[in-house]
Amino acid sequence: MKEETRVVLAIFPNVVGLGYVCLENPQTLLKAGVMKVRPMNNKKALHQVKDLVEIFNPKIVIIRDFDTNKPRKNKRIQELLNEITAYAKEKNIRTFQYSRQQIRDVFELHGATSKYEISKQIIRWFPALADRAPKKRKPWLPEDSKMGIFDAMALAITHAHLNE
DSSP states (O other): OOOOOOEEEEEEEOSSEEEEEEEETTTEEEEEEEEEOSSOOHHHHHHHHHHHHHHHOOSEEEEEOOOTTSHHHHHHHHHHHHHHHHHHHHTTOEEEEEOHHHHHHHHHTTTOOSHHHHHHHHHHHOGGGGGGOOOOOOTTSOOOTTHHHHHHHHHHHHHHHHHO
């Protein structure tokens, strides 16, 4: 019996815009990137998400579960995540959310504890992303914009690990 093709779209909003990855089943990377949204607002970001859904027709959308203990800092992103969830529900797409701690727990099993180490582990599993590898961040520098790709991929890997 042939395995049903399942497209998964993982989206990770950040200060630049949206990091995303689209996978066919857990192992086949279809597309990955960072969609910059300038000026950043939820209406533009949601429009980008809708475009991704129309292009890839995913069966599952995976987003981050944001820390609601810091409501002022995360209010815009939390509202965007709620809008993405509502849109996915409207399109009958299953939605999953994973916290930063859940991602860390999964990657600690492979010896990766920092975001940089997680990105290196992801490159070992998905060598096609090597050319997008973020540089190791110095404490006084902003995060590499390409890190959004690896944040989204970490969500997808966490989902695969916890659900399959």
